[in-house]
Structure formats: structure tokens, C-alpha cells
Amino acid sequence: MHKSIGAAIIAAVSLALMCGCAGTSEPPAQAPPTTASADGVRFTGPWAADFAQAYRDARNPDEKEALKDGKITDAEFNYFEGKIGNCLSDLGVKNVSLTDGQWHYSRPDSVPDKKVDACMKSNGIGVMLLKDSVETNPNNVDEEAALVACLVRKGAVPKGYTLKDYKHELAVNEYSFDLNSAAFSDCNEDPLAK
DSSP, X not given: OEEOHHHHHHHHHHHHHTTOOSOOSSOOOOOOOOEEEETTEEXXXXXXXXXXXXXXXXXXXHHHHHHTTSOXXXXXXXXXXXXXXXXXXXXXXXXXXXXXXXXXXXXXXXXXXHHHHHXXXXXXXXXXXXXXXXXXXXXXXXXXHHHHHHHHHTTSSOTTOOHHHHHHHHHHTOOSSOTTSHHHHHHHHOTTOO
8 A cells, every 4th residue: 555644744734834823914024033942952043942842752862862953964864764764664664765755655454554653753753844844944934924925925815815814714614715726736835935
């Protein structure tokens, strides 16, 4: 059976983008510089709180080591990709690959999804996802506000359209724009793209 964990992750991120909060259609500002600590390790920068939370949630010393300097290198990302691949292979999962942020594999029926999920969680998927988030949004701007600003920029909604409007439309599940439009698809995929 072919599965794609990346698709589930992208769906979760897309759902998160749909959750809107009060605001304006002005371009989102960079998150203020912050500091956060976890287990005696101090993190700074727009992603400090996320690094601290990931550090607290880390399941093994390798994850803590990768996180403690507040950045995740390509080598660290590749290390966890390899650990996950080996773990999945040890379970009997075949044809494991990571392409464009999506895991692809063939899972025998004898290997339940929860074992695949546990394999990923215990081998650094959280570190990998954090690196992707930082690379996609280095200044950690409010992505919901970015989504609305993108819709305005692309002309999918009027210039006065706000995040408050979006939140209301989300609550009643009636939108003033086409959810199947290229503009919404583009903005939902990458709200920070120009």
C-alpha cells in the first residue's frame, strides 16, 4: 500500500492556515525577536519558542543536540531522514523516499500506520518539520495574516478584506472567493510568495 505522510502534513498545515484570527489585510509583520528556554538551553530569534518546545518534546539526545544551537543544518536534516528511512526499512516498509517534502513508501498490510508514525516521531520528524517551517517562513510572520494579504494581492478578495472577514467566512463556511481558484490555491500553498 502506497502512503504519503508528507501529504498528511501538508493537509495539516493547510488546515492550520484556514484557522484565521482578527487582523487587517496589511502585509504581516515579522515576529518580534523573542527568547525562550527549555531545560537550561536558551533560544533567541523569531522561532525561539518553537525551538524551545521542540527541545522539550525531543525524544532522544540526537534531536536535542540538533536543536540546541537554534538552527538545523542540512546535515542534521539528512541524518534524521536516514534514521527514519532505516527505521521504516526495519519494519518491512519498502521503497522509502522523501521527495519534495513528502514521504513515499510501500507499507505491507502487516505494518500498521501507528508503527510508521511512531517510527517517524521517535527518529526526528519534529526536527525535520521545524527546519522546513524555518526555511519556508524565516521571519516567522503570522501565516494567517499572510494568507489574507496574499488573497488581496492576487485580487481574489477586495482590498478592504481583512483577517476578521476571513474568520467570519470560515466560521459560517461561506466564502466570498472561490476555494478552487488558482489564487486561493497559490496563497494556501505559499502565502508569503510575492
